[in-house]
Amino acid sequence: MNENSWPYPLEYDKEETISCEVLVLGGGIAGCMAAIAAARDGKEVVLVEKGATKMSGAGGSGCDHWESAATNPCSKVTPEELTQSMMDDNDGYNNGISHYIECREGWDCMLDIEKMGGKIRDTGDEFKGAEFRDDDSKLMFAYDYENRFTLRIWGSTFKPAMYKELKRLGVKIYDRIMVTSLLTAKNGDEIQCIGATGMHTRTGKFFVFKSKSSIMCMSRPARIWLFSAELPGLAEFRPTQCIGDGHAMGWRAGAEFTMMEKSVGAEFSAAGRSYPPYGAGNNHNTWYAASMIDATGKEIPYADRDGNILKTVSERFKPAKGQKYFMKGGNIDDANYEIDGPETLSLDKFEHGTYKIPLYADLSTLPEAERKVIWGMMIGEEGKTKVPIYQNYTRAGFDPEKHVLQCYGTGWRSGQFLPQERQLFGLPGGFMNDWQLQSNIKGLFVAGDALYASNCYGHAAATGYYAGRHAAKYAADAEMKEPSISQIENEKKRIFAPLKNNPAKSIGWKELNMGIAKTMQNYCGDVKHDELLDIGLTVLKEYEEDILSQTFAYNPHELTRLLEVFDILTNAQIILLASKARKNNSKSLCFTKAGSADEKTSEKKLIILKNEEGEIKQRELPVDFFGDLQENYEKHNTDYLKTNSHVE
Amino acid sequence: MSNKLRALKAEMPAANPIIIDDEKCIACNKCVEICQVDLFVPGAEKGESPLVLYPGECWYCGNCVVVCPVEGAITLRHPLMNQARWVAKSDLLKKNK
Structure with a gap:
């Protein structure tokens, strides 16, 4: 299809500026709950989504069970016990803060979503008398029927219900816009997030979003090692458009990341060796x-x-x-x-x-x-x-x-993979956070899969709502700042550059993604070698400096796909750098380095990396840096504890 | 490009994930608007079925089928290599005898 027959108006040269108090980046489960929380706090909220919010995100089309709802009325475990188990199960390499929020507030979120119109109970009595059902509350449980903290849910009803609630609360939703960068301002040594830029995925129109606080709610990196040019949509477990844009723009803006060296042997790639998830014989x-x-x-x-x-x-x-x-x-x-x-x-x-x-x-x-x-x-x-x-x-x-x-x-x-085929799955790395779920960039809060060691629906919903509350509170005392013109102009130059190239000579998004995936398979496989990681970094640097300027996209849709692969390139580089930074083998991080010893308990540290204007800065923290979970949670959430529910 | 050359350029995709029945489709474009990958474009003329422009990008979530108001107007089909096998248990037991 050429430019003349593209069905939408081409508006690469148009620009719109939108201001709000709280800006939500990504409208999946975490993003919707974040926007709902901030809007209920009376803030003017804008939500930006690459797809269509009604059913977008990794859980947009459904979800069948909700884990770790420790405070549901039938649960026999406490949030403290459950979070401790999650920490222990990963030798400490887990996000204690975010999973404690999941355990402590997951059930509140579920009740909230039920009020919005989501189905969490067997109201039709279809399973009356079943061992997994509590006949009083009509709640249904999975796995451990005695302790009852994982619930079976009708998740396909959730996203449309959240969408209705967003509308009811007056959240301004901007669908079909890819967020391309974070707008930042410097305040002494501090970086502040003051908004974001975006591009309409159908028209190419450029957007500037200005805000007092922002919440990063995008998915985790994907298609780093796994790619299929024929069936890119099946290359990974999560949706095609969820490839970790947030990680890449966060890195470029100077956000801190941890556990990015963790990847697991591939489990899901229906473009390659496995079958559609849950569509072949298994018992998990x-x-x-x-x-x-x-x-x-x-x-x-x-x-x-x-x-x-x-x-x-x-x-x-x-x-x-x-x-x-x-x-x-x-x-x-x-x-x-x-x-x-x-x-x-x-x-x-x-x-x-x-x-x-x-x-x-x-x-x-x-x-x-x-x-x-x-x-x-x-x-x-x-x-x-x-x-x-x-x-x-x-x-x-x-x-x-x-x-x-x-x-x-x-x-x-449901398939056997090669050792160099890897994936970010099972609590992978991501944004570093504090007790407000704020990143090191002031005014930038993080929820769901963007957080380090994240997983699952309940985690996304609970951290989304939590980040929404705290971002709203931050916005109440923050001032709106004017973004720098050069930042905006540089971003426009970056994202629209590929349009000027000659398609007959250029490189498309699929070729670039394939190149990155093969580089990562070659130089960052199951066993890491420092020498190979260095070569990988050199190759990807060459891509960045020489290849990106040779890319081309026919229309805004293809440009979106191409910009995603630019982000994949950034994410692959973070993974290589993080793999270099970790010296010893770690079973919990699924990390092996040639010639290295297994880490000792005393060596268990989170390695935290950031990019400070091109210079890589590293620091370390003990895995349990967050202190006593209950005490700190209660200290940081006094307002919420007073009402102890989502809906007044 | 002439029609002749266009035909020369045509290539069957690795999969045809979304099959639209033009007879049943009412061209409401609900599938176009819900698709998270945005792989459809609306038909060129009013009343024309949407076009599956980027079939390879399909994630096979089935949202397009869920929102389609006409039963059977859209069929979602996994590529051959992803069609899993099942057998009657009685056949396994028979073989065992």
Whole structure:
């Protein structure tokens, strides 16, 4: 399609300036909750979203369970216990502040979303009497049925409900705008965030947003190692447009990042080796605790953490003898003994020839309620299972009472990857935060997947609401500042430069992304070598200096994709720098460096990096730098504790 | 570019994720407006079905099908390589005998 037939007006030369008190960058779960909180505080709020807020973000199309709602009325664990377990499970490499907020306020968020119109209870009594249901409250639980802190939810109803609430509160929503940079001002040694720039993804129009405070609510980096030029949308677990723009613009503006050296062996890439999430045989997450059978129909037994074989399905949802609670069934993340849940015997424990491959997930022998809650409710409400899995498989004749679904890898991985194929998953790195969820850039608050060691829906919602409150409070005392003209002009030059090139000679976004992915596979694989990391940095620097000026985009849509890959290039560089900065091996960070020793307990430190006008600055903090969780939380949230709820 | 040359440039994509039934589509463009990746563009003329301009970028979330007001006007289809296999359990047990 050439310029003449592009269906939207081309407005690269137009500009609009918008002012507000609180600016929300990214309208996913965290962004919506942040905007709602700030608007309820009486602030004038603008929300900017690259897609369409009604169903945008990693959880926009749904979510089937909400973890760590420790304060729900049926829970038998405390937020303190649960956060401590999350910290211990990762040898301290976890975000104590943000996960404590998740545990402490997740249930408040859920009640709030219910008031907005989201469905969190089995109001139709479809599962009345089921073991996982509390018949008084009609709440339904997953994993540990005795301790009841993870809830099964109808997440496809959530985002549209939040959208309605945003409208009701008068939040100004700007959809189809890619945020391209943070606007900053210097105040002595301090950097302040005073707004952001953006580009309309259909018209190319340039936007300047001015604000007193801003909240970064974008997703985590993706497509660093994994890319497919044919099927880029399937290259990663999260949506195509969620590639970590926020990390890149934060880095360029001088924000601090930590744990960026952490990456895991790839688990999800349906453009390559794995199958659509939850669409092949497995027994984790949404599919917990499906029975697993071998090619002759023989069941693989479940065992508790001590290896005791579990005889009934019911036992798969109970803690082991002497165990207070378990976090998730299955040891997918190599859970510590303390919180390790039931799991089928692993393949390496199989006596030779006892079981025949392939394995299958079998719902047919589960109690009816368990079968129906997996196939129907959870497969249906999870992110992208309603249409491509539940509806399409059903239409093609899949009957969970008769059919068994084939496995292609072990557990939920549904595919076998190469060691150099990596992903940011399972509590990856991100923005460093304090107890206000503020970054080192004053007035820039952070929520959801942009935070370091983030994951899951409940975490996004709770940290979003929390950051929204604190950003609103900050805005109340802050002054609006005029952004510098040179900052704006430089940004325009950067983002529109590719339009001037000759397509016949230029490099497109896919070629650039492929180049970055291969560089990262070559020089930043499963085992890090300092010499290779250096070469990787040299190659990416060359891309930055020589290649970016040779890129081209046909229209605003392609330019958006290209600017995303510019951000991917920045994110890949942060990962290389962070990998260089860490000297020793760390199991919890899935980090191995050639010729290095395993870190000692005394060496467990967060390495924090920032880019200060081109110079890399590094500092370290103990992993538990945030102090006593309950005490500090209460100190920083006296107002919230007075009302102790979201809605007046 | 002449039509002849245009045909020469045509290439089947690696996947056809979104199949629009022109007979059923009412050209309301709800799919265009909900798509987070923005891979559709509206039809060139009023009343024309949207065009799937960037099929490779599809994330397969199914939002376009969810918001479509006409049952069956949009079908979401995973590429062949991602169509998982299932079998009747009774067949496995039969083989075992």
